[in-house]
Amino acid sequence: MPKLRLPKATLALPAWVWLLAFFAAPVGLIIWYSFGYKPSIFGTHANDILSLDRYAEALSPTFFSTFSNTLWVGVVGTLACLIIGMPVAYWMAVKVPTAKRGLLIAAIMIPFWTNFLVRTIGWQIILAPQGWLSQGLQAVGLIDGPLEILYTRTAVLIGVIYNYLPLMILPLFVAFDRVGEPLREASKDLGAGRLQTFLRVTIPLARPGIIAGLLLVYIPLMGDYITATVLGGAKGNMAGQLVAAQFQSAQNWALGSAMAVVLILTILLSAAVLGLIIWLATLPFRSHYRLRLGAEA
Amino acid sequence: MTDPATGASVTTGSSPDEPTGTVVLESVTKRFGTAVAVDNITLRVEPGEFLSLLGPSGCGKTTTLRMLAGFEQPDEGSIRISGKDVLGIPPYKRNVNTVFQAYALFPHLTIAENVAYGLQQTKVPKAEIRTRVADALDMVRMRTFADRKPQQLSGGQQQRIALARALVNRPSVLLLDEPLGALDRQLREEMQLELKLLQSRVGISFIFVTHDQHEALSMSDRIAIMREGRIEQLADADTIYGAPKNSYVAGFIGQQNFLDATAKDVTSADSAVGPVTTTNVNPAVHGGDRIVAAVRPEFVQLAASADGGKSPGRANVFDGTILSSSHLGETVQFLVDLGNEVSIQARLPTPTAPRLSEGDRATVTFSPDSVQFFPSESTAPQQEPTKE
Numbered sequence: 001m002p003k004l005r006l007p008k009a010t011l012a013l014p015a016w017v018w019l020l021a022f023f024a025a026p027v028g029l030i031i032w033y034s035f036g037y038k039p040s041i042f043g044t045h046a047n048d049i050l051s052l053d054r055y056a057e058a059l060s061p062t063f064f065s066t067f068s069n070t071l072w073v074g075v076v077g078t079l080a081c082l083i084i085g086m087p088v089a090y091w092m093a094v095k096v097p098t099a100k101r102g103l104l105i106a107a108i109m110i111p112f113w114t115n116f117l118v119r120t121i122g123w124q125i126i127l128a129p130q131g132w133l134s135q136g137l138q139a140v141g142l143i144d145g146p147l148e149i150l151y152t153r154t155a156v157l158i159g160v161i162y163n164y165l166p167l168m169i170l171p172l173f174v175a176f177d178r179v180g181e182p183l184r185e186a187s188k189d190l191g192a193g194r195l196q197t198f199l200r201v202t203i204p205l206a207r208p209g210i211i212a213g214l215l216l217v218y219i220p221l222m223g224d225y226i227t228a229t230v231l232g233g234a235k236g237n238m239a240g241q242l243v244a245a246q247f248q249s250a251q252n253w254a255l256g257s258a259m260a261v262v263l264i265l266t267i268l269l270s271a272a273v274l275g276l277i278i279w280l281a282t283l284p285f286r287s288h289y290r291l292r293l294g295a296e297a
Numbered sequence: 298m299t300d301p302a303t304g305a306s307v308t309t310g311s312s313p314d315e316p317t318g319t320v321v322l323e324s325v326t327k328r329f330g331t332a333v334a335v336d337n338i339t340l341r342v343e344p345g346e347f348l349s350l351l352g353p354s355g356c357g358k359t360t361t362l363r364m365l366a367g368f369e370q371p372d373e374g375s376i377r378i379s380g381k382d383v384l385g386i387p388p389y390k391r392n393v394n395t396v397f398q399a400y401a402l403f404p405h406l407t408i409a410e411n412v413a414y415g416l417q418q419t420k421v422p423k424a425e426i427r428t429r430v431a432d433a434l435d436m437v438r439m440r441t442f443a444d445r446k447p448q449q450l451s452g453g454q455q456q457r458i459a460l461a462r463a464l465v466n467r468p469s470v471l472l473l474d475e476p477l478g479a480l481d482r483q484l485r486e487e488m489q490l491e492l493k494l495l496q497s498r499v500g501i502s503f504i505f506v507t508h509d510q511h512e513a514l515s516m517s518d519r520i521a522i523m524r525e526g527r528i529e530q531l532a533d534a535d536t537i538y539g540a541p542k543n544s545y546v547a548g549f550i551g552q553q554n555f556l557d558a559t560a561k562d563v564t565s566a567d568s569a570v571g572p573v574t575t576t577n578v579n580p581a582v583h584g585g586d587r588i589v590a591a592v593r594p595e596f597v598q599l600a601a602s603a604d605g606g607k608s609p610g611r612a613n614v615f616d617g618t619i620l621s622s623s624h625l626g627e628t629v630q631f632l633v634d635l636g637n638e639v640s641i642q643a644r645l646p647t648p649t650a651p652r653l654s655e656g657d658r659a660t661v662t663f664s665p666d667s668v669q670f671f672p673s674e675s676t677a678p679q680q681e682p683t684k685e
Contacts, residue, residue, distance in 0.1 A: 186397060187390050291413050
């Protein structure tokens with residue numbers, strides 16, 4: 001009896017369809033629109049004349065400062081998430097008894113049950129010049145006047161760290177947990193102290209999780225415009241807001257597409273450059289412990 | 298019940314009584330919550346000695362080893378390694394190394410880098426690290442695998458790397474936590490031989506944790522039989538096998554027939570199937586006590602009894618019926634029903650074993666010097682203890 005054998009990749013068919021229809025095609029359209037122009041006050045885009053003019057517009061001084069601002073918030077925010085999230089994840093994976101970990105993971109996830117926008121607006125109340133944080137800091141004498149950080153880049157930074165920190169902690173936790181107690185014990189047994197064990201066993205083995213955490217935070221953070229809209233005001237603009245404004249208010253899809261492409265390229269390039277910098281910076285450390293004996297017996 | 302096998306001095310710090318490689322545990326107790334894992338253990342390991350901690354899972358042998366490595370701290374008592382009190386000293390500052398049960402090789406490092414790891418933690422020059430790593434790999438015959446990753450190696454090969462990684466640091470004491478447990482039987486027997494040869498060559502004290510009595514018997518200079526956190530007996534293999542201290546040790550090592558009996562005096566007793574005598578005097582046995590008389594299956598003689606008649610009254614001679622016989626290769630094992638719900642195992646060398654099968658009548662005898670009397674108490678199960 002002949003058997004119908006479908007290729008194994010058939011299992012991934014829904015994923016391929018999804019990826020093509022909702023990712024590849026829209027990105028292709030955006031790239032296509034970015035070479036066009038806004039034909040009239042009522043049209044959103046036209047592609048009968050192709051040019052790079054929209055890119056020149058997107059990178060003009062007006063918008064360029066917003067892109068560099070976005071890059072600053074993205075890099076500083078992601079690194080802050082890493083620095084804050086790493087000790088928490090390590091503590092959860094290594095020090096906390098297994099039975100109590102579920103509770104901690106729940107505590108990290110529960111804020112996600114609240115709407116993203118509502119959580120962000122909550123920070124308006126906290127950071128307001130008349131808010132309790134401002135009053136508290138004044139009461140203990142740490143600042144003289146009211147706290148003036150709402151609607152600044154600092155407020156945006158605080159907001160994105162708060163919003164994206166769980167996305168850093170969870171992959172780091174899984175990565176640290178998978179290293180396992182036996183390998184840390186073996187390291188200590190061989191004479192390595194806590195720091196050496198962390199640098200030479202825990203970090204290298206947790207590297208996939210660390211990279212996942214960095215990308216999981218950095219990429220959505222760079223495209224985020226809700227946090228910047230709610231907390232940034234005029235001084236805390238981010239590129240995501242520009243793109244949204246061109247599509248929604250200005251109805252200039254050509255310029256909005258060019259900005260979106262610039263943002264995508266900025267994310268890809270900066271991630272690659274940052275990765276290269278980290279790789280080069282740790283090269284001496286790694287090559288110091290490298291040992292190849294060769295095959296001679 | 299601990300063995301008073303220590304004449305250790307009570308001074309701390311380096312002492313001529315405790316040269317490098319000596320390990321002394323004095324009244325060491327470790328509790329986890331309310332459970333006592335190690336209960337007042339006193340033990341002395343001499344330099345260059347191969348000592349096994351043998352017992353079923355949960356007897357405290359691994360906890361004892363972990364206290365020596367520094368992963369656990371005792372609640373009471375003191376531990377000295379090479380004459381130095383190690384209480385509170387972290388694992389990375391102790392001159393001991395461990396071969397772990399699951400090897401715990403670093404998956405992101407090559408074999409050579411795994412072996413070099415310990416040396417790289419100290420100020421050993423790079424050139425010396427190279428030669429020492431190469432030598433260590435030569436020692437375990439794994440030199441050609443130097444640049445591979447641990448995942449590319451078989452279990453037995455990984456086991457050798459774990460051994461090389463520990464020994465390359467020239468520790469004064471090597472701790473081995475069931476290192477052969479994950480290997481199949483043939484490889485395990487090979488590694489037992491290799492390990493013993495290696496130990497006598499490097500002259501380092503080995504403390505070996507196992508639940509496998511054959512492993513302990515074949516390799517150890519001395520064996521500590523542990524039960525419920527205490528050492529039941531600490532002696533060499535011959536003594537443990539031939540003169541076990543109590544019925545627990547007698548039952549744990551090898552196989553044992555236990556006959557319930559009442560002692561008449563220190564050398565004779567009455568069992569349900571007839572009188573039993575011994576030439577081994579156990580001072581713990583007194584006339585009138587409830588005792589068990591122990592005799593190993595390999596010391597039981599078996600002969601066909603053609604007449605089927607009784608041999609009444611003679612000590613250590615019983616008539617019975619064969620319940621089963623099974624061929625074990627070099628030996629044949631018989632189970633003989635002696636009546637009164639008593640049965641006895643006999644194991645005879647295949648060439649001289651009588652051809653008896655189920656239902657045949659047979660006479661069972663054993664000589665008084667193969668019999669041991671122990672006060673009645675709980676005895677170890679006869680089957681192999683389950684793996685931890």
